[in-house]
Amino acid sequence: MSLGSPEKYWWDEPLDKDEKTWVTVAIVWAIFLTLYMPYKHFTGKQNPSQEYTKVSGDKFDAAVDKFIAQYKVGEEKGLAVVAPPPNSDIFIRGQQFKWDPILKLKKGVQYKLHLSSIDMNHGFSVQPVNFTIQVVPGYDNVLNITPTTSGVFTIICNEYCGLGHHTMVGRMYVD
């Protein structure tokens, strides 16, 4: 029994035939799981950033401000609305408790998105497409991103960042 010592040294006990079958199946599944992740790096179209640099809050702040000044087309709720050209570097800054600027993107066009925070960790959660990318202060999380659906998108912060966390909501437009 499990609560007492086995009759003989445990390693000398033979495996049952059902155990052998199951462990073989399980090993095959484990190998498949392990290989499928790198395989998808080559064939999949949704992979995490392979490019990230350390960036101080001040530097990122300056880069975002420069980006806004360059492509600003309007304002909404006190935030700049920015329409960057295709294939350009685009920036979103997370800070307590807002995402800025508001991006106007084109569907089917690739952009180089730079995500960082100038204070806490934030969670860049875009709804209703429903994906989340982690935003960490001191790091520029760089992603080549191509919107494949159009509409009005809401950016919710889903990493607790302080008492106003639930008010940290941003916008993004794709047309």
Add this chain to the structure above:
Amino acid sequence: MAAEFRKCPTTGLMVHLPAQALIKINAVTSIVFLLIGGILALTLIFTRWQAVHLLPPDLFYRFLTLHGIAMLFAWIVYFEVAVLYFTSAVLLNSRLAAPWAGWLGYVLMTVGALMTTVAILAGNSDVMFTSYVPLKASPLYYLGIVLFAVGAIIACVLFFATLAVAKHEKTYEGSVPLVTYGAAAAAIIAIGTLAHGAIFYIPTGLWAAGVIPMMDPEAYRLLFWGFGHSTQQINVAAMIACWYALATLTVGAQPVSEKFSRTAFVLYALFINVASEHHLLWDPGISSAHKMWNTSYVLHLAVLASMMHAFSVPACVEVALRKKGYTKGLFEWLKKAPWGNPSFSTLIFSVAGFGFLGGITGIMYGTEQLNILGHNSLRVPGHFHATVVIGTSMAFMGLTYYVLPLIFQREVMFPTAAKLQPYFYGVGMWTVSIAMMFVGSFGVPRRHWDITLADAPFQYSFGPTVDLGMAITALGAVLALIGGAMFCIIAVATVLAGKKVNQ
């Protein structure tokens, strides 16, 4: 020496009285924290169910922080310490190597747990269980966790010292029992993990106290999860050891083969602790190669171990019941199983919930690319309420129904309530877990006070399905709370007023 022992009338084991005292105090303390954490859980879920929206935001985030600490650290680790003493001293007929060290560990853990609790309730440590820097808690918060971890490490060392004493004094013959073996795997994982935690919380606490500069936020995240996720692996190993114990206690099961089950524990001890980047899969600063190596538990060898236990635990139950004559068809054994024994029904809820709800979703969310679908959504708490609550906590509850007569030497009070308790708790937590993962798949964030986004500059509605899902989560939580309260009342009443066994 002999005066320090009593002979257990049921099992014939020699129970070392100082070990018994330590098991009692740790078990009782753990249940006190379970009660606290459970009450907090009720306030949290009735805040997230926006039809009620009970707490103001500051209290919500504060109680959420404390809920994590009370449950994941206090309830579970105190109980694990009790399990370690039980599986070493009691099961091996041995004396506990150094009871004074057990008490030292207990005092350190308790001082630490209280310190962290006070720091949170004081209102300057609303940092969540993860306390990601630059969020800053009171230095006491970190110091409390360090003391708690050091206390728990002492308990683990005492466990191994007791194994050594038992072997040296020849209190048992041959290999240690399987349950002790599993507990040893848990203790090996625990020592590494807790030491890791104690070490990285020190610079964090010093930063909070203004002594040294802040550590890199991504480095903190990596270090935190090396502690935060790996502590859950202690729970997995301890839980599975409990499963084997429960299978033996409830239906007299013996492992189909010791070699198979123990090899799986060896795989745990070697590989399960590697994984910590499940939480960092769409983070910057770590290469994909490293993420894949880490998150796959080294080529999914720990997953393999879990799949082995997923076979061997139900198999040993089935074989035992078939030997009792329930051999018809595929499932007569399951139909005729002792469903009225709370430990047995708990075992089934625990095994099935851990596997189907916790295990499968864990594989998905822990796959590098797939993680983007669920990161920081309610899918994550849905997953870990399946592993840690349905899995570990229920296994510990099931064991408690045997600890009460065997160690506290009292008959379990309110036997009818005890029979029903696992069904309330099990059905409730299954509902909570499934509903949370369902709602999370719509992108509903975890740790969020207001998903109606009422105070935000931009509006977005998750829709009526999500509202319904949150209501179902609350309903499940109420059922679980009733089951949890029944458990606490039965346990406490039995300890205080239960009829003495055989005396």
Add this chain to the structure above:
Amino acid sequence: MSELKEEHRPKGTLVLVYFFLAVMVIYYWLSWKWLSELWLFG
């Protein structure tokens, strides 16, 4: 433990674990399908 008699073999458990594996495989496949419907990242 000595060799099991045929009537004592854990046949029910085998069915259960293969069902478990099937659920996992299906959910895994579905997850990759959901992922492929997202925006493109890389």
